[in-house]
Amino acid sequence: MAGPLAARLRAALGDGAVLSDPSDIAGYAEDWRHLYRGQPLAVVRPSTVEQTAATVRICAGAGAPVVPQGGNTSMVGGATPSGDGTAVVLSLERLRAIRAIDLVAMTMTVEAGLTLRQAQEAAEAAGLLLPLSIGSEGSAQIGGVLATNAGGNNTLRFGNAREMVLGLEVVLADGTVWDGLRQLHKDNTGYSLRQLFVGSEGTLGVITAAVLRLQPGVTGRIAAFCALPSVDAALVLLNRLRAWDAAGLHAFEYMSGQSLDLVLRHIEGAQRPVAGSDHYVLIELATGGDAAALAGLESGLEGLLAAAMEEGAIADAALSRSEAQRLAFRRLREEHSEAQKRAGASIKNDVSVPIAAIPELLRAAEAACIAAVPGIRVAPFGHLGDGNIHLNLVQPEAAEAAGFLARSDELMHVVNTVVRDLGGSFSAEHGVGRLKTGLMEEWRGGPELRLMRAIKAAIDPAGIFNPGVIFPPG
Numbered sequence: 001m002a003g004p005l006a007a008r009l010r011a012a013l014g015d016g017a018v019l020s021d022p023s024d025i026a027g028y029a030e031d032w033r034h035l036y037r038g039q040p041l042a043v044v045r046p047s048t049v050e051q052t053a054a055t056v057r058i059c060a061g062a063g064a065p066v067v068p069q070g071g072n073t074s075m076v077g078g079a080t081p082s083g084d085g086t087a088v089v090l091s092l093e094r095l096r097a098i099r100a101i102d103l104v105a106m107t108m109t110v111e112a113g114l115t116l117r118q119a120q121e122a123a124e125a126a127g128l129l130l131p132l133s134i135g136s137e138g139s140a141q142i143g144g145v146l147a148t149n150a151g152g153n154n155t156l157r158f159g160n161a162r163e164m165v166l167g168l169e170v171v172l173a174d175g176t177v178w179d180g181l182r183q184l185h186k187d188n189t190g191y192s193l194r195q196l197f198v199g200s201e202g203t204l205g206v207i208t209a210a211v212l213r214l215q216p217g218v219t220g221r222i223a224a225f226c227a228l229p230s231v232d233a234a235l236v237l238l239n240r241l242r243a244w245d246a247a248g249l250h251a252f253e254y255m256s257g258q259s260l261d262l263v264l265r266h267i268e269g270a271q272r273p274v275a276g277s278d279h280y281v282l283i284e285l286a287t288g289g290d291a292a293a294l295a296g297l298e299s300g301l302e303g304l305l306a307a308a309m310e311e312g313a314i315a316d317a318a319l320s321r322s323e324a325q326r327l328a329f330r331r332l333r334e335e336h337s338e339a340q341k342r343a344g345a346s347i348k349n350d351v352s353v354p355i356a357a358i359p360e361l362l363r364a365a366e367a368a369c370i371a372a373v374p375g376i377r378v379a380p381f382g383h384l385g386d387g388n389i390h391l392n393l394v395q396p397e398a399a400e401a402a403g404f405l406a407r408s409d410e411l412m413h414v415v416n417t418v419v420r421d422l423g424g425s426f427s428a429e430h431g432v433g434r435l436k437t438g439l440m441e442e443w444r445g446g447p448e449l450r451l452m453r454a455i456k457a458a459i460d461p462a463g464i465f466n467p468g469v470i471f472p473p474g
């Protein structure tokens, strides 16, 4: 029974825009990791910004919480409604126009429901590059990507989502539309309000459109898959690559032997392109030049890898000789989340430390986790080039999933103790969501959390947007 609020929403937006049948709303009620199952009062799918604003106005008038939702790919339950049947999920999926691409300013203005991949493809068709790349880009939508300040594979070269945002359009808590879709590369006029909404995880407003900064287009890419004798060797290799071609280096991704083995075991057609090892990296380089530039990149990388091999910094390496091979290397990296999901229950630790501390992080965290749970599969991988490792823990082969998951908090604490000692963060790119609110007081308590609470109270005084996310209860 959805009640009078759903009826009011239907009257304002039309029947097709409001779902309340349990079978229609099931997919919006649960996160993809199956960690949280909520019970929304209704799911609203506006087709225009005005309808989005009307939804917020009506919900605010009824005191109903609003949970903005994009592709529902959160790793931390950030877009799942509560289970008490009071919240309205506001899905942006129908708001997916490309409003403009400006070749001179090198920007694109896109609506929140466009998937990241659709936005990348539109930029590419215009000869430009939207340099944000994450595993879930086929489903993740621009609004969610910005609301969570997504990171991904190209952060070492282009920064996080935040760095790409020049302007935003946002529906505020009273239903006002803030049109901040400025295309300016410089705009020093007081507080940067758009940056408040980026990374706010839907707790301050509903992003409906954005102006994104693009980069010159890429005409060719190559990749190398390397087996390394140690993680320390990965840092040596990273420095060599940067010294040689920092602008061309778009990704430097780490995979532990344990983690790649899960991909080889659980992902159809996955094949290791180099000799077996405990440590691997995937290197991606790109150029906007002609065929000769690409050939130069390829021979330069080949020379660099050969020299590194001679010095013992690399045990084995394979260079992509075709686009199909490059994509196959990339798939070996992108399928880690899926492989871990198929391998059983897993606990995700999306952590970052200063890059030089990564070897120590991996050694200390692995030893501490094995001491706590003998047989645990410590399967780290991730964005080594920017200091962000997914220090994921997969249940021991014979263990029972529920029993392992019951130890989540304890095992996250084991990892986070090491992270903290190394000056890191407990959430590098996935956000806080519902999953990590319990850590906020300990890690961000004091002036930081006080300021965050003050900002929340000023922008969303009635607390209608995404309650239960970011802030610890109370």
Ligand code: MLT
Pocket: 075, 135, 152, 334, 336, 337, 348, 350, 382, 390, 392
């Ligand atoms: C990735 O980089 O593949 C995801 O952010 C990681 C994860 O599954 O923890």
Ligand code: ZN
Pocket: 152, 382, 383, 390, 429
């Ligand atoms: Zn990641």
